[in-house]
Amino acid sequence: MNTPPTPKRFNLQKWREKFIQGSQQGTGHFALALARDDACSEFALLVSEFTHLEHQMEDFVSRLMGTDREVAALVMRSVISISARIDLMQALLTRARRNQSKSVEFDEIIREFKSIKNVRNAFVHGRWQTDLNDGTIYLIKPGEDPFVMNNSAMQAFDISEFKSLRNRINDLVIKIYLTVGVDFEKEQ
Numbered sequence: 098m099n100t101p102p103t104p105k106r107f108n109l110q111k112w113r114e115k116f117i118q119g120s121q122q123g124t125g126h127f128a129l130a131l132a133r134d135d136a137c138s139e140f141a142l143l144v145s146e147f148t149h150l151e152h153q154m155e156d157f158v159s160r161l162m163g164t165d166r167e168v169a170a171l172v173m174r175s176v177i178s179i180s181a182r183i184d185l186m187q188a189l190l191t192r193a194r195r196n197q198s199k200s201v202e203f204d205e206i207i208r209e210f211k212s213i214k215n216v217r218n219a220f221v222h223g224r225w226q227t228d229l230n231d232g233t234i235y236l237i238k239p240g241e242d243p244f245v246m247n248n249s250a251m252q253a254f255d256i257s258e259f260k261s262l263r264n265r266i267n268d269l270v271i272k273i274y275l276t277v278g279v280d281f282e283k284e285q
Contacts, residue, residue: 127235127248132227136234139259140220146266147217150210153270154182157206160277161189161196179218183211202276209269216262226251 131137151173159169176182186207190196196203219238226235226248235251 126229128227128229131225133232133234136256139256143259143263146263150266150270153273154210156277157273158186161186163195179214206273206276213265
C-alpha cells in the first residue's frame, strides 16, 4: 500500500511564526546592499579566491581525463555551469575505467568543491542589507524566503563566515595540489 504524498501548500501558522519572529530585526534604516567596507573587502577576496580555485580544478580534471592542463582547461571553460562541471568531474571519476584506482581524495575534492560552491552561491546570489544605524549585516539566502516576507526573512550575518569559507577554499587548493601535483613536463 503506497500512501500518496501530502501536497505542499502555504502554511499560515508557519508564516505567522516567521513574520512575528523576524519583524523585530533591525532599526528600519537599511542600505539594500553589503555596505560595510570590511565586509565588502572580505566578500571581494572570497569571490576572487573562488575563481582561482576553479582554475586549480583544471589540474584536477586533467588527471581525471588523462590529458594535459590546457585541454582540461578548454573543456572546463566551455562548460559555463559550475554544477555541470561538478557533474562532469563526478562522471569522469566514477565511470571512466582509467580512474578506477583513484584514491578517495578525488571523491573528497569533488564533494568539498561542491559544498564550497553552494555556500559561495548563497553569498553571491543572496540579498544583502546593512543596518545603517548599527552596521549589522543581514542576508536572505536564495530559497530562504519562501513566504515572500522580505525584511522579515533577514538573518543577521557574521562576516567571519567569509573568512571561514576562504580558509576552506585555500585548504582545498592545497589538497588538490598534494593529490594531483603538477606535471611540469606537460606544462612546458
